[in-house]
Amino acid sequence: MSGCVALLTFAASFGQTTLFTDDFEDGDDDGWTVTQGNWDVIEGRYRPVGGQRNYSYAGDPTWSNYRVEVDVYLGEPDPTGSHWDIAFRVDPTSNPCVDHGCAGRQYILLYDPLTSELVLRYGHGSGTTDVLHYPHYLDPLREYRVTVTVIRFTVTVEIDGISFSYTFHGSDPLYSTGVIGVGHYREDGIDGGAYVDNIVVSLEDLCERVCQSTDTSLGMPATIEFKGGDGSWGTFGAEPVPNQFGIFFYGSTQTRLPFGNGFLCTGGGIVRALPPVVATGNRAEATIDLTSLSGIRYFQYWFRDPAAGGAFFNTTDALCCDFDAGG
Numbered sequence: 213m214s215g216c217v218a219l220l221t222f223a224a225s226f227g228q229t230t231l232f233t234d235d236f237e238d239g240d241d242d243g244w245t246v247t248q249g250n251w252d253v254i255e256g257r258y259r260p261v262g263g264q265r266n267y268s269y270a271g272d273p274t275w276s277n278y279r280v281e282v283d284v285y286l287g288e289p290d291p292t293g294s295h296w297d298i299a300f301r302v303d304p305t306s307n308p309c310v311d312h313g314c315a316g317r318q319y320i321l322l323y324d325p326l327t328s329e330l331v332l333r334y335g336h337g338s339g340t341t342d343v344l345h346y347p348h349y350l351d352p353l354r355e356y357r358v359t360v361t362v363i364r365f366t367v368t369v370e371i372d373g374i375s376f377s378y379t380f381h382g383s384d385p386l387y388s389t390g391v392i393g394v395g396h397y398r399e400d401g402i403d404g405g406a407y408v409d410n411i412v413v414s415l416e417d418l419c420e421r422v423c424q425s426t427d428t429s430l431g432m433p434a435t436i437e438f439k440g441g442d443g444s445w446g447t448f449g450a451e452p453v454p455n456q457f458g459i460f461f462y463g464s465t466q467t468r469l470p471f472g473n474g475f476l477c478t479g480g481g482i483v484r485a486l487p488p489v490v491a492t493g494n495r496a497e498a499t500i501d502l503t504s505l506s507g508i509r510y511f512q513y514w515f516r517d518p519a520a521g522g523a524f525f526n527t528t529d530a531l532c533c534d535f536d537a538g539g
């Protein structure tokens with residue numbers, strides 16, 4: 213959740229955007245790619261069918277900050293070893309799978325009934341590494357609603373009334389985008405009745421729209437967008453804007469002062485993202501280094517608009533981005 217406080221909001225904030233849902237009630241698994249074992253849709257649920265290892269993924273590899281909610285039914289545990297996995301920011305080209313020695317590049321949440329632990333793990337091309345063991349017993353033969361939220365490099369897990377977080381950093385691989393996956397492992401290879409269902413993936417906005425903009429020479433106000441990225445970089449866009457040059461900039465406070473033909477929405481030690489950009493097709497775009505930013509920043513775009521007369525320049529509205537969100 214963003215910590216932005218919209219002091220001067222004129223445009224509506226973004227709502228929750230659903231990226232993907234599947235309740236399997238249509239009886240098929242269209243949109244899923246199985247990389248290990250077999251999965252079947254049985255009685256409106258997605259089930260690993262036999263075998264020791266089962267893995268399947270779905271989604272768009274450009275997904276960055278998102279929340280995955282899924283019903284997980286824990287089947288009969290295998291006394292010799294079993295776990296289910298929810299994977300996220302999975303690189304679908306890395307042959308993701310459920311094994312310890314899996315080469316897939318991905319983040320994984322799993323439950324291990326032998327140790328009664330929830331485990332946060334990553335796969336990195338030559339195996340997997342556990343970064344967090346969270347002791348918590350889950351009853352078998354029960355369905356749980358699992359929520360995994362990944363914003364920047366912070367993962368927050370909610371299940372069974374508990375919640376914990378971990379921030380990937382330092383020597384961890386930093387995967388900024390990727391699809392979701394589901395996995396199941398049973399040493400004995402018997403069908404233990406496990407399944408997943410009611411999967412919802414929703415966009416977690418790092419930024420909220422604030423302040424306002426005025427009509428340009430194109431006859432409508434220009435807006436700024438956060439188009440994706442993670443903790444270390446972000447791509448910002450502005451449209452529709454005249455095909456002139458402009459500069460994205462940001463500051464730590466929100467203002468609303470007359471500025472050119474529009475408003476200055478950003479204050480507090482303004483930083484210009486150089487070099488300036490030139491809009492084409494009435495769109496401007498820039499990738500900005502966010503590495504050193506923490507807390508809240510307000511982003512806006514300044515652009516020349518000679519055809520409009522007046523001050524010959526204007527601005528977009530602003531985005532309030534919370535770089536501590538999820539932390």
Ligand SMILES: [Ca+2]
Nearest residue numbers: 238240241242
């Ligand atoms: Ca389907």
Ligand SMILES: [Ca+2]
Nearest residue numbers: 235256257409
């Ligand atoms: Ca269902």
